Amino acid sequence: MTIETSEVEELGEAADAAVPDDHHEEDHLDHPTPKQYWLIALALGLITAVEIAVPSIDALDGPVGVSLLFILGGIKFGMVVALFMHLKFEKPLYKMLFLVGLAGAMAMFIVVLLTFQAI
Amino acid sequence: MTDAAIDAAHGGHEEHHDVKPVRKTAMWVFLGSEFVFFGAMISTFLLYRNTTNGGPGSEIFDIPFTSASSFVLLMSSLTMVLAHNAFENKDMRQTRVWLVATAFLGATFLAGQIFEFTEFIHEGLTLPTSPFGSSFYMLTGFHGIHVAVGVMLLTAMAILSLSGRLYDDRGLNVELVGLYWHFVDIIWIVIFTVVYLLQV
Incomplete structure (x- = not known):
């Protein structure tokens, strides 16, 4: 089989053109700024402070306090995943992989606790 | 042109192919599988949280101490994302500063965990004391191992950056180590809520 050198070069150029060089830059165009990262961290710190206070408040004893702790923990979890891990700005594939793992863990959690009649 | 020359041309072109998305996808798959791993451990702890065999619970x-440790780990996510931001802006000095800060905060968290374990052992809670002790140490211990691995990766990144060998397109880069580090943080958010706060 004989292929001219110019043909190989043309193929290479066409392939290079199909993959833009600057797509990495596009990946993080919408990411928060350093100042916003500090504000997010401040919010996370404040939520943690509220979380620590919840168990010591008598009025929040029982299911109300437990629900509140889950909600606050969920907000912190979501903020770190979406804004620090940049999942909010990522491709649907990465979001799906993350959610599949999370759903797998939740399913295992429920199945194990139901099997042993813990819930 | 010979076949060997064509292969060489193809091989040469493959070097230009961007493997970054592949490695990033692999990291997300790995993190997804880690969710299941920690999900199993958290489920086990919840099953045995009241089975203390007369030992400490x-x-x-x-x-207050664990809250301070949690805050330290939470802030390490901030320094990690600032390292990533500096790396994307090609500011190697800032990248190194934030990487070292993240490793330091991670090491501080680990030191706190070792102190906490030592205190618990003095109070009679060891791995074989009870199912509560076993599941507690397995869960928090495995998380601690993940933090230790993260600290080693961050230290390696900082050292590589000193010699200008911190690349974006090969090996474990700042973004991938950052994803791992943030994952370790979100797992601790869950552990702190479920294991510590909900038990009080």
Whole structure:
């Protein structure tokens, strides 16, 4: 089989053109700024402070306090995943992989606790 | 042109192919599988949280101390994302500063965990004491191992950056180590809520 050198070069150029060089830059165009990262961290710190206070408040004893702790923990979890891990700005594939793992863990959690009649 | 020359041309072109998305996808797959791993451990702890065999239970938890440790780990996510931001802006000096800061905060968290374990052992809670002790140490211990691995990766990144060998397109880069580090943080958010705060 004989292929001219110019043909190989043309193929290479066409392939290079199909993959833009600057797509990495596009990946993080919408990411928060350093100042916003500090504000997010401040919010996370404040939520943690509220979380620590919840168990010591008598009025929040029982299911109300437990629900509140889950909600606050969920907000912190979501903020770190979406804004620090940049999942909010990522491709649907990465979001799906993350959610599949999370759903797998939740399913295992429920199945194990139901099997042993813990819930 | 010979076949060998064509192969060489193809091989040469493959070097230009961007493997970054592949490695990033692999990291997300790995993190997804880690969710299941920690999900199993958290489920086990919840199953045995009241099975203390007469030994110490959750009453020995020092919530203010663990809260401070949690805050340190949470702030390490901030320094990590700032390292990533500096790396993307090609500011190697800032990248190194934030990487070292993240490793330092991670090491501080680990030191706190070692102190906490030592205190618990003095109070009679060891791995074989009870199912509560076993599941507690397995869960928090495995998380601690993940933090230790993260600290080693961050230290390696900082050292590589000193010699200008911190690349974006090969090996474990700042973004991938950052994803791992943030994952370790979100797992601790869950552990702190479920294991510590809900037991008080």
